[in-house]
Amino acid sequence: MHKEALETFKLLKQNGLRPDIVSYTSLLNAYGRSAQPEKAREVFNEMRKNSCKPNKVSYNALIDAYGSAGLMLKEAISTLLTACGRCSQVTKIDAILAAAKSRAIELNTVAYNSGIGSYLSLGDYEKALELYALMRTRNVKPDAVTYNVLISGSCKLGKYAESLKFFEEMMDLKIHLTKEVYSSVICSYVKQVAFLASAIGPHA
Template sequence: MPENYRNDVVVLTSAMHMLMKFGDIQNAERIFRSNTKKDIISYNVLINGYNLNGESSKCFKILEEMSREGIVPNEITWNILIGACSQIGMIHRCEYVIDRIPLDIQNNRQIQNSLIDMWGKCGSVEKAQIAFKSIDDRDTVTYSAMINAFGLNGMGSEAIQLYKQMPNHLRDEVSHICVLNACSHSGLLHEARN
C-alpha cells in the first residue's frame, strides 16, 4: 500500500472490509491493529467481518476493547452484535449484550426486529413475542421474523395464525416462505397447501 494511504482511515477500513469479504481475517486484523485513527466504522467493519466469517465469539472481545478505548457503539454495532448472538445461540450472551444496549437504541424497530430473530434462533419464543408485542409500527420484517421464530421452534400453528393476522399489504415473498417453512418444520402439509 502506498505510504500516503497508510494512515487514511477510510482506505484502511475499506481494505479491512474487502479482506473480510474474502475471508482473510488475519490481514484484516493486521490492518486494524496498524490503524492509529480507529473510529466506530473501523470497529463495525471488524465485528461484522468476524460475524461473516463464523468467528462471532470474537465480536464480544472487540466490544470490550471498544469500551476500554472509549468508542461508543452505535445502532449498527448493536445490530451486528445481535447477529453474532443469533449465530452462537447462547442465551446468557444475548442477555449480556441486550443489557448494554441503550434504551433509545433498543426501542428502534430495526433493533427490535433483530431481537425477535435472535430470540427465535436461541429458542426463546416468549422473549421473541415480548419484542414483537413491543413494536407499535410493525412492518413486513417484524412479522416475518416472528413467523420464522415460531417455525424454528416447531410452532407451525402459531406461525399460520400470525400470518393470517398480518395485514395483506405487508405480506410478501419472504413472509410467505417463512410460513411455509414453519408448516414444513411442524408437519402441517395440509395447512401449507392452503
C-alpha cells in the same frame, strides 16, 4: 494514546500475565477511538475464549467502537444482536439489550428484528415474544421482515398455530406480503397438517 494502550496490552501478554476485564475493556475503548470495530470485536471474542465475562461497560465500549466507525448506534446494536444469534449466545443478546437500555438508545425496527430473530434461532421463544411485545408497546412499527422472522421462527420451533396467528396479525395490519412471508406461511400450513395427521393416527 490508543497506540500506547495497544502496545502496553501486548507487553502484558508477552510477560505471561492474564488480562482482566479492565484491561480488555480499555483495549475495546482504544480500538473504538481508532475506528477499528472489527479489531474491537476480535478482542471481545478473545475475552470469551479466556473466560473473562464481559460486563455492561464492555458492551458499551463495543457498541461505541461500531459507532465510531461511522455506524449509527442502532445499526451497530443490530449487527451485534445478529452476530450473537449466529454464535449461540443468549446471554450476550440480553447484555446488549441491557446496554442499549442503560444508555437510553431507542431501538429501531431493524434492531428489534435482529433481536427477535436471534432469540428464535437459539430456541428461546419466550424471550422472542417478550421483545416483540416490547416493540409493539413502544410503538415501533413491525414490517414484513418482523413477521417473516416470527412466522418462520415459530414454525421451526414446532409452533405452527402460533406462526399462523402472526400471519393473521400481519394481514390485519395490512403489511405488504413478500415472497419470503409466503414461503414461510406455506411451510407452516404444510407442517401443521402433517403434525395433525400424525397426532390423529392412521386408525382415527
